[in-house]
Amino acid sequence: MPTWEGIEDASPAPARVWLSRLTDEDEWKPLRKADCLALNNSSPNSSVLIEGGRATADPLRGIIRYNFYNAPSRQLTSATWFTKEEKSSKEVLLRPIPDDDANTVEIVYQLAVEATSSLGKGLDSVLTVEKELLVDTDYKVVIFKSGTNALSMKKKPVGWFGNSYDLQRGYNEYSVEGEEEEMLLGPVTHLIFVIHGIGQAFINREDVKMKNMIEEIDATRLMVQKRQVAEWKKACEKATKAGEPEPPVPNRLEVLPIEWWDKIHNSSSSLVRSLHATTLTTIPGFRSIANDVVFDVLMYLTPTFCETVLECVTGQIDDLYHGFEKVHPGFVKNGGKCSIIGHSLGSVIAWDLLSILKDRQESAIDVDKDDEPMLPFLCGGMNLAGDGVNVGYQAYAAKTEEQGVNAVKHGAWGPSLPKPMKKCIPFIPDFTLFLGSPIGMFLTLRGAHAVFDEMLQMTVLKARAKATEAAADAEAEETATTDEKANEEKPAIEEFVEPITSPFTLPSGSIYNVFHPSDPVAYRIEPLLLAQELADTKMHPPQYLTPKGQKVRLHLQAKQLGDDFVKSFQEKSSSVKGFFTAITEQATAALQTLGDGEEASKRQRVANLKQGPLNFALGGTSNRIDFCLQPGVIENEYFAAVTAHSCYFNNPDVIDFVLELALGVPAA
Secondary structure: OOOEOOEOOOOOOOOOEEEEEOOOOOOOEEOOHHHHHHHHHOOOOOOEEEHHHOEEEEOOOOEEEEOOOOOOOEEEEEEOEEEEEEOOOOOEEEEEOOHHHHHHHHHHHHHHHHHOOOOOOOHHHOOOOEEEOOOOOOEEEEEEEOOOOOEEEEEEEOOOOOOOEEEEEOOOOOOOOOHHHHHHOOOEEEEEEEEOOOOHHHHOOOOOOOOOHHHHHHHHHHHHHHHHHHHHHHHHHHHHHOOOOOOOOOOEEEEEEEOOHHHHOOOOOHHHHHHHHHOOOOOHHHHHHHHHHHHHHHHHOOHHHHHHHHHHHHHHHHHHHHHHHHHOOOOOOOOOEEEEEEEOHHHHHHHHHHHHHHHHHHOOOOOOOOOOOOOOEEOOOEEEOOOOEEEOOOOOOOEOOOOOHHHEOOOOOOOEEOOOOOOOOOOOOOOEEEEOOOHHHHHHHHOHHHHHHHHHHHHHHHHHHHHHHHHHHHHHHHHOOOHHHHOOOOOOOOOEEEOOOOOOOOOOOEEEEEEOOOOOOOOOOHHHHOOOOOOHHHOOOOEEOOHHHOOOOHHHHHHHHHHHHHHHHHHHHOOHHHHHHHHHHHHHHHHHHHHOHHHHHHHHHHOOEEEOOOOOHHHEOOOOOEEEOOOOOOOOHHHHHHHHOOOHHHOHHHHHHHHHHHOOOOOO
């Protein structure tokens, strides 16, 4: 039996390997092995779901189209024979041979196999066989015998000129990154929509070599699945050592991008054409950044384009939500959850989507009625019962008697739109995550702090009224008490907690605002939910993001201890007089309490209000909203600012945090 070279698949009927590429200039890349098997086992020319349901392979048309995002279709082909080209000693390029030519090559190969079998006529009978190819007519296929008597199949030019190529039956051993992890995980139980931020128009330009949104999400999905499998394998090893059964395989998370940038940067828009016409031709690189990046924010501030973007994003989420159910039947029925992640300006869009959903839940506006054009509609307000003020819908219109610019009393937390939105997202997110978000700035510009503060004050007044009523009832009960019962031990006085955070909420299981400390675009949200008069020095710092129950890293713990010590020392030593005054006041208060127990008891009942903990209702299941990524041991904040805004999707702490949220583990 002779030795063959280039025969990777020696089976009687080699398996077809399916490959794809984006353009004719690109090289063919094999699909996942599971997808190749699915295509080979399907009915001829029938469409097959591949890549975990994110794409559909159509062999009849020879394309792969994406099911959940707007990406160009890829070319699709299959082959059993390949042209082998060695680009270097370590890199071999395989090009698929068309079926008609592959059939010709297979016939010649089978002649050689038969000739060299026990009952064959011998190798010499086929060494002179040559057959011209039907598609690549400039070439013919021959059997070649090397100096070591090894046989191989070659493609040689028909004429005198041209290169010869080695042929290979079957594909080399290969693996597609991410296939092993995704195939190991269970079915999808959590769907996450990611809304991109500013700059996608710039990134999607052909002359810019940066990952676009779809490529970024593909890389993030891969990281998420690798972390899931790695943690599961560690848990299995731990269970094995402890003699316990292995934990079940975790279910899969699906991450889908939501794109809106082309709605603003549509070249057919008269506004975009005017922008290009008025742009100076000098320093084109910087001006293109301004037109493609800063322009996004400016356009979103206009009611018309804000409405266009929100309708685009809402429509995509609605379509993908129902389309995902078709690809993954039973996802919703089996308790599948959906969440939203917004990056940069995308987080503002996510906030506004929740504001619209909240507005639809709480208002009785007939959005299907065709009204005449109206003044900009400000979504997100609060109807203050009893004072006749409609906060939000009349944002920046409800003023005090001064009627001055600084006399504006109310604002809105939602977007300014030409008319109410007719659609809203079809689900309440399990969690909403803002990354590198400028929401704090947008809410400030909308005057939302005044609205949140008024909500807080109303809640405080209710708590105080309840405490006062309880004190009056207790005092009346004391007066009616007999002398015999007066000496008995009095029941504990009920304490009422005075809230210090606004009760404002949005329809989401939990809300988190995660940012890098050097991100120039990121702003906090928590200070807007505290009283407006609260001094900056009294603001609670954001929590460090510590997923999986881990502690803050050692160098940050040391820094926190140092900062706390310096702050405490400065507060205590700023005024010696103030220090002794405070001591005197505390001692006097203690003596008065001891000397006049009855009066002190009455005062306690009247003022039995305690300041509540820092618990933000907006956070939902999380007490806190603002979370800061932990910087490195050696990290210059100015240098870090260059890449901070684009670091989130490949940050391990963010990936672990998303996994915790999606798997239902409390993060704070």
